[in-house]
Amino acid sequence: MISILKQAHRIYSVFIILVFSLFFYPFYYLAAQNPKNYDLLNRLRKLKSNLCAFFIGIVPHFNFEEPLSDKQTYIYCANHTSNHDIMLICMFAKGRFHFMGKEELLKNPVLGIFFRTIDIPVNRHSKISSFRAFKRAGDNLENGMSLIIFPEGGIADNHYPPKLMPFKNGPFRLAIEKGIPIVAVSFVNIWKRMWDDGKKHGSSPGRADVYIHKPVLTSNLTINDSDELKDRIFELINSKLIDR
Numbered sequence: 001m002i003s004i005l006k007q008a009h010r011i012y013s014v015f016i017i018l019v020f021s022l023f024f025y026p027f028y029y030l031a032a033q034n035p036k037n038y039d040l041l042n043r044l045r046k047l048k049s050n051l052c053a054f055f056i057g058i059v060p061h062f063n064f065e066e067p068l069s070d071k072q073t074y075i076y077c078a079n080h081t082s083n084h085d086i087m088l089i090c091m092f093a094k095g096r097f098h099f100m101g102k103e104e105l106l107k108n109p110v111l112g113i114f115f116r117t118i119d120i121p122v123n124r125h126s127k128i129s130s131f132r133a134f135k136r137a138g139d140n141l142e143n144g145m146s147l148i149i150f151p152e153g154g155i156a157d158n159h160y161p162p163k164l165m166p167f168k169n170g171p172f173r174l175a176i177e178k179g180i181p182i183v184a185v186s187f188v189n190i191w192k193r194m195w196d197d198g199k200k201h202g203s204s205p206g207r208a209d210v211y212i213h214k215p216v217l218t219s220n221l222t223i224n225d226s227d228e229l230k231d232r233i234f235e236l237i238n239s240k241l242i243d244r
Helices: 002-031 035-056 084-092 103-107 111-115 127-142 170-178 223-239
Strands: 058-064 075-078 097-102 120-122 146-149 182-187 206-212
Touching: 002 035, 002 111, 035 058, 035 084, 035 111, 058 084, 075 084, 075 170, 075 223, 084 182, 084 206, 097 103, 097 111, 097 127, 103 111, 103 120, 120 127, 127 146, 127 170, 146 170, 170 182, 170 223, 182 223
Parallel strands: 058 206, 075 146, 075 182, 097 120, 097 146
Antiparallel strands: 182 206
16 A cells, blocks of 8 residues: 555656646746856756655755855765755755756756756766766866766666765866865655655655765865765765665
């Protein structure tokens, strides 16, 4: 009975996301026509994320170890266990921001609008694609646009409950090169609401705990410190996951 209800909720959640995607699509499309309106794209998807969370029944609890500044540029690094992660991070990210994600998202009729404009698609199996993506991300960081990235490279579908997978090197080298603080984000239990896309275990409404760690400064580091920085961010994120 519980599994039936969870699958029903997943179908309902998909319906809610579809309805709001259709509603916002014309506004996304119009805003995407002019780079001057790209900030509006972020405000629109932040609004959509809040509406979807409300109607799906996700109750986010954001625990900030230290207040973040709207005027500071960050690299947000988060664990990735659920399709809801993107919705939640849009809700609390400060200032101007953009995502780096798999190039398959270009084919998504809604998300493709963002990945053809402010967000950055990357083929994780191509070194040239990765180089170009991080070059573009570096330029955006220099222009004051924060970067949101999932350093695991995707959602691991072979561990349930999920466990934190090894990180890619790119975001940490980039943070050091540009002197940008890294904000580690621990999605503590969103996988209990929906793991991956919810097809295997369904979904459910309820509380979603998100721990936003104090920014880690990188201005005093060198490229030789990138592995140590990667390990430090991994431990920070994992420290809030081990007791879940």
